[in-house]
Amino acid sequence: GESVGLHLPTLSVQEGDNSIINCAYSNSASDYFIWYKQESGKGPQFIIDIRSNMDKRQGQRVTVLLNKTVKHLSLQIAATQPGDSAVYFCAEKPPSGSEKLVFGKGTKLTVNP
């Protein structure tokens, strides 16, 4: 079925370390993936996206890796800062002709000073 899941519900890192947040998806035909960040009391905010014809995309301090062989998506945050503390969601877009995104449960990232 169409579902997106996350391996770890919580992740705690030290300030300055790199963070890796993982996501498994089940629909091998999904053609677009997004990472969102949700801070407390706010709506999800777009971080970075990647299309299925790519395996890596870099932004500012963030990198998304896509492994279609094992249906795995990861978000790497370099030099994690306290402001990175939030819940991170991955989302996939199945190629069903619908505009909808399918979201995972989220991983709560805590950055310790």
Added chain:
Amino acid sequence: ETGVTQTPRHLVMGMTNKKSLKCEQHLGHNAMYWYKQSAKKPLELMFVYSLEERVENNSVPSRFSPECPNSSHLFLHLHTLQPEDSALYLCASSQGFRGRPEAFFGQGTRLTVV
């Protein structure tokens, strides 16, 4: 700011009340969405509107009634809700079918049903 504005930010209502949530997007998008976010659950898609036409209704109880008068505005009318309907209700918009699929979210309305 994401360009998607939701009001009110917080709402407490009794089970017999009728209230409405409002969403407005200033991004020129063609699709708008209502999501429900409960603790420890994935975001649940409730309704999708594309070019003001409802294209998806994910088995949402009839006590939730959406309205999309134009491509910039979306409402969620609430009546005779239950305590389990307490959640964060998020509105989002996107370019729709022919554009980038990423959704831009509002800040949400924190709803408490008493």
